[in-house]
Amino acid sequence: MSGSSANSIRPLPPGLQKVAIEELNEVPSRVESDIAALKEWLQKQPHLCACLEDQFLLSFLRGAKFSLEKAKQKIDRFYSLQGAIPEVFNDQRLVDNAQVLEIIRLGVILRIPLEGEDTGPAVTIIRAGSYDTNKFKFQDIIRVGSMFGEIMMLEDDNACVSGYLEILDMSGVTGANLFALQPQLLSKFSAYADEAMPTRQKGIHFINVPKAFETGFKSLLGWFPAKIKERVSVSSDPDAIFQRVPKHNLPVEYGGSKGTMKDITTQMEAKLSSYRSYFEDCQHFGTNDKLREEAAVANPEESHFGLDGSFRQLNCKNVTMKHSFIDRQEKTNQMPSIRPLSPELQKTAIEKLNEVPQKLDDDIAALRDWIKQQPHLKARTDDQFLVNFLRGCKFSLERTKAKIDRFYTLRTKYPDFYLGHNVDVDKALEIFKLGTMVILPRPLNDNGPRLALIRMACYDPSQYTFQEVNLAGGLMQQIMLDEDDVAIVNGLISILDLSNVTTGHFLQMSPSFAKKMTVFQEEALPLRPQGIHFINTPSGFDTIFNMFKPMMSKKQQGRLYVHGSKWEALYSQIPKQYLPVEYGGENGSIPELLQSWEQRILAYRNYWEEEKNYGTDESLRVGQPVDFESLFGLQGSFRQLNVD
Numbered sequence: 001m002s003g004s005s006a007n008s009i010r011p012l013p014p015g016l017q018k019v020a021i022e023e024l025n026e027v028p029s030r031v032e033s034d035i036a037a038l039k040e041w042l043q044k045q046p047h048l049c050a051c052l053e054d055q056f057l058l059s060f061l062r063g064a065k066f067s068l069e070k071a072k073q074k075i076d077r078f079y080s081l082q083g084a085i086p087e088v089f090n091d092q093r094l095v096d097n098a099q100v101l102e103i104i105r106l107g108v109i110l111r112i113p114l115e116g117e118d119t120g121p122a123v124t125i126i127r128a129g130s131y132d133t134n135k136f137k138f139q140d141i142i143r144v145g146s147m148f149g150e151i152m153m154l155e156d157d158n159a160c161v162s163g164y165l166e167i168l169d170m171s172g173v174t175g176a177n178l179f180a181l182q183p184q185l186l187s188k189f190s191a192y193a194d195e196a197m198p199t200r201q202k203g204i205h206f207i208n209v210p211k212a213f214e215t216g217f218k219s220l221l222g223w224f225p226a227k228i229k230e231r232v233s234v235s236s237d238p239d240a241i242f243q244r245v246p247k248h249n250l251p252v253e254y255g256g257s258k259g260t261m262k263d264i265t266t267q268m269e270a271k272l273s274s275y276r277s278y279f280e281d282c283q284h285f286g287t288n289d290k291l292r293e294e295a296a297v298a299n300p301e302e303s304h305f306g307l308d309g310s311f312r313q314l315n316c317k318n319v320t321m322k323h324s325f326i327d328r329q330e331k332t333n334q335m336p337s338i339r340p341l342s343p344e345l346q347k348t349a350i351e352k353l354n355e356v357p358q359k360l361d362d363d364i365a366a367l368r369d370w371i372k373q374q375p376h377l378k379a380r381t382d383d384q385f386l387v388n389f390l391r392g393c394k395f396s397l398e399r400t401k402a403k404i405d406r407f408y409t410l411r412t413k414y415p416d417f418y419l420g421h422n423v424d425v426d427k428a429l430e431i432f433k434l435g436t437m438v439i440l441p442r443p444l445n446d447n448g449p450r451l452a453l454i455r456m457a458c459y460d461p462s463q464y465t466f467q468e469v470n471l472a473g474g475l476m477q478q479i480m481l482d483e484d485d486v487a488i489v490n491g492l493i494s495i496l497d498l499s500n501v502t503t504g505h506f507l508q509m510s511p512s513f514a515k516k517m518t519v520f521q522e523e524a525l526p527l528r529p530q531g532i533h534f535i536n537t538p539s540g541f542d543t544i545f546n547m548f549k550p551m552m553s554k555k556q557q558g559r560l561y562v563h564g565s566k567w568e569a570l571y572s573q574i575p576k577q578y579l580p581v582e583y584g585g586e587n588g589s590i591p592e593l594l595q596s597w598e599q600r601i602l603a604y605r606n607y608w609e610e611e612k613n614y615g616t617d618e619s620l621r622v623g624q625p626v627d628f629e630s631l632f633g634l635q636g637s638f639r640q641l642n643v644d
Helices: 015-022 029-044 055-065 068-084 097-107 136-153 159-164 175-179 185-196 212-224 238-245 261-276 276-282 300-305 321-333 343-352 357-372 383-390 395-414 423-430 466-483 485-490 503-508 511-523 541-551 569-573 590-603 605-611 628-632
Strands: 109-112 122-127 163-169 201-205 231-236 436-441 449-454 492-497 529-535 561-562
Touching: 015 159, 015 163, 029 055, 029 068, 029 485, 055 136, 068 185, 068 357, 068 503, 097 136, 097 261, 109 136, 109 628, 122 136, 122 159, 136 261, 136 276, 159 163, 163 185, 175 436, 201 238, 212 511, 212 590, 343 485, 357 383, 357 395, 383 395, 383 466, 383 485, 395 511, 423 466, 423 590, 436 590, 466 485, 466 503, 466 511, 466 590, 466 605
Parallel strands: 122 163, 163 201, 201 231, 449 492, 492 529, 529 561
Antiparallel strands: 109 122, 436 449
16 A cells, blocks of 8 residues: 555465465455445445545455455444544654654564565564653554554555464563553553454563563453453563564564564654555544434443443443443444354255345344344344344344344243343252253254253252253253354254153143243244154153143144154154263263353353343333233133234
8 A cells, every 4th residue: 555545455475365265254256346345335424434445445354354244343443443542543643753753763663574475463562661651651652553553454464364463572661661551541442453453463472571560460451351361471581472473573682583673663664654645644534423324422432432341431420221231232243253154054054044145244234223223122233143043033034033022022021931131050050960951962963953852850849940940951042042053053853851750840830831931932042943852751641741732833733753662763763873872872971961061151151141231121112012911821821922
């Protein structure tokens, strides 16, 4: 780009092109049309004035793994956050600013471009103790770093494709350097780097950290986003840098062969000079929230940043619960992602679920926009959550809307029946470890529906209710909703082993609860049941079964199979090898599977805590309220469901 206004795309070296195709979903033949679509969208945004050069737009497409919707969000965020940090992104970001040039010459920031066929991440060394805090403010250093960050995203292919590493050399750091850090500014700029920049940060590594500052550094890391904290390392060993960066990519002063620091700073000064026209043009780019088509942001700084990990409002005195929720959602939605399906699952999704991969971004965006317009509904809006519901509804947008609404409506109305805001993870885990429900690792025929084994007699009805057992199973169900593509695409088959079931178990299954279970399974979950097989049924089961069967839909009734003690009848539909080893199969050992799932449930603790934020407020629902009596037939008639 280097000051030229001509639109052109720089070809990638073969090694990086391979990485871009395999890891960033880049399709070289479609790059031109992707850029054109992004440019067309930008020109239609009244609130947004953005750079329209091809290489600039391509860097955002690569940073969003070629999701057009994510690239749009990221560019909008790029300029919105710049406007919210005026102390950094101001008119002093000019290439001939004396302060900027002096900071470069001091070698506070060393940008080290890679060469040849190196496909690794780009490298920046920051010498935190190399500037005089009496002469320069922390924001002055950040300003220079931001300028070279943009140059990096515009011309460093390693940074755009493979990401970048930052080495923070703490040699010579004093208490004055630490006190100059301005934690709120650090928090803001960390959010900008994480949410707005298209270059992906792969690590921040502190070296030469004075022992006396170790405690302070641990405290300081609390200001970084969680994603960044995971990539941080701290060491007092000067040789720790060689664990992160090959020696040949380092300056002579660090034992490398990349030239001296003086050579590097001279090159950086010349590089900055070549970007004169770009940074002059940047003074004209930005956002005007008064012209934003959706609801304008009252205070951009308060809307974009905060202190509790989600960068919510810094000034929380006048923030309502609804606003806090929206801000949390906006943070969550900045960098959504969809797991790629295996080729077999993708083929099934296209042929049986009506999935059109090229339309996923648009389908998700339409669904997210609808959710934002529902005053009564607080729902997750990350890409994976929404695409799972779209797949569960065979990409019918209206059915998906109804299912998401029903999902949160029922969980809010009946928290004792459905996993919701009142989840007691410890109590649920206690019940879960009894082994009432086990999800088997191999799907049917290795590429079919997920298999679940349910063993009713594993719990004592004098100690637990079936409602509690159902809530414990909901933990697994929620994790499957979040991460089990096999279950979402191919559906779920349940095997109910009724060995040793007592009258006490059956008495807990009231008609009212049975109705709530079946309605939730059919109307609220995107997990499509493909069959329920009853085995080892006791005498008298047929009577009870025939009592509950009318409560189910015709579709559900057609998926029920009662095998009694005839195992061969079960094997004809579910071959023996797909059962657990305790059942003579090869599909995992139940104790080992339970232990593995227990760890997964514990790893979701933050997720369960977040669930408290989601649900519905019927007093805010537009239109007719939900008729729960009609929905469940609570007057004893089990009337027809009336689904919106």
